[in-house]
Amino acid sequence: MSNRVTAAITAVYGYVPEDVLTNERLEGMVETNDAWITERTGIRERRILGKGLGTSEIGVRSVLALCEKRGIDPSEIDLLICATVTPDHQFPATANIICDRLGAKNAWGFDLMAACSGFLYGLTTGAQFIQTGKHKKVVVVGADKMSSIIDYEDRATCIIFGDGGGAVLLEPNTEGLGVLDSSLHSDGGGCQFLHQKAGGSVKPATIRTVEAHEHNVYQEGKSVFKFAVTNMAEVSALVMERNGLTADTVTWLVPHQANLRIIDATARRMGLDENKVMINIAKYGNTTAGTLPLCLWEWEPRLKKGDNLILSAFGGGFTWGAVYVKWAYGA
Ligand code: UT7
DSSP states (O other), X not given: OOSOOEEXXXXXXXXXXXXXXXXXXXXXXXXXXXXXXXXHHOOOEEEEOOTTXXXXXXXXXHHHHHHHHHTOOGGGOOEEEEEXXXXXXXXXXXXXXXXHHHTOTTOEEEEEOXXXXXXXXXXXXXXXXXXXTSOSOEEEEEEEEGGGSOOTTOHHHHTTBOEEEEEEEEEEESSSOEEEEEEEEEOGGGGGGXXXXXXXXXXXXXXXXXXTTTTSEEEOHHHHHHHHHHHHHHHHHHHHHHTTOOTTTOXXXXXXXXXXXXXXXXXXXXXXXXXXXXXXXXXXXXXXXXHHHHHHHHHXXXXXXXXXXXXXXXXXXXXXXXXXXXXXXXX
């Protein structure tokens, strides 16, 4: 026991829609092939959320299951942060919609937009409210309905992204477990390489912007790749080293799932074997803010109290970072 209060992850849950968009199905939509996609990205399929449903659907399903698992009522949540680039509406915040649908009537909430690093930004922000003693139960959702902003005529982007996400519950801990360190970064100079051209205040929607597909993801993949591969690896190694961790004492690397080659480079820089890296990109593709909670959810049965996790991400903004989490439960 120590006097220092840390924010422990005490439950995790994820959600992916049932509709599976395989590489084979994409072959019928754009000029691409399974071999190219698998070799260049590691992705075999991704999930698609139905029409009329928004990102809040992923959040609501995740948080309801999370509360049930932890044995708490949504009314006990103090704060809900929703990291997403595909909010249900421009406003109000998707966090508010999720809280309303959950019956989390004592919570306040807000959306946080840091693209693929959104979950790490949310986790770090949420942890502050626990550490200061202000709140006892903070939920961080990372979720995206990327299919709502993808151009399914653009083979450079439509093969990468999918829909899904998850949520974690943060609670106070005095055993030295939970979110222990973070190194977060942003560089607005990266905007030119990865952004949505229209729909914001600079270029509001017009018939012309719709016709020009300017509401979809625009990405210069090669440039983003170069920045991602360097920065994600460097920041992950930095957080590992400054916490006295080594390849032997890191239990899991939890990397953003954008491209298998970026994940491999990060693991190599940290000196980690493949069997210490959470990888599910083949099944879900890149779900932006959703990838990290989806990994934690899938690997949760194998996690043990005291495991050292390095979560890391790189994404639009540019934004990137790594977070050191000491897992708080499990046999
Ligand atoms: O999560 C947010 C951050 N985003 C990322 O981290 C994404 C980073 N970037 C990447 O993962 C990769 O750059 C991509 C997967 C997007 C693209 O892979 P690449 O190896 O960088 O390919 P490229 O864009 O350099 O294209 C190589 C070739 C081109 O043909 P030529 O010019 O060499 O004849 C493309 O036209 O592959 C072609 N190509 C395709 N071929 C088949 C591009 N997309 C496809 C496709 N199917 N879907």
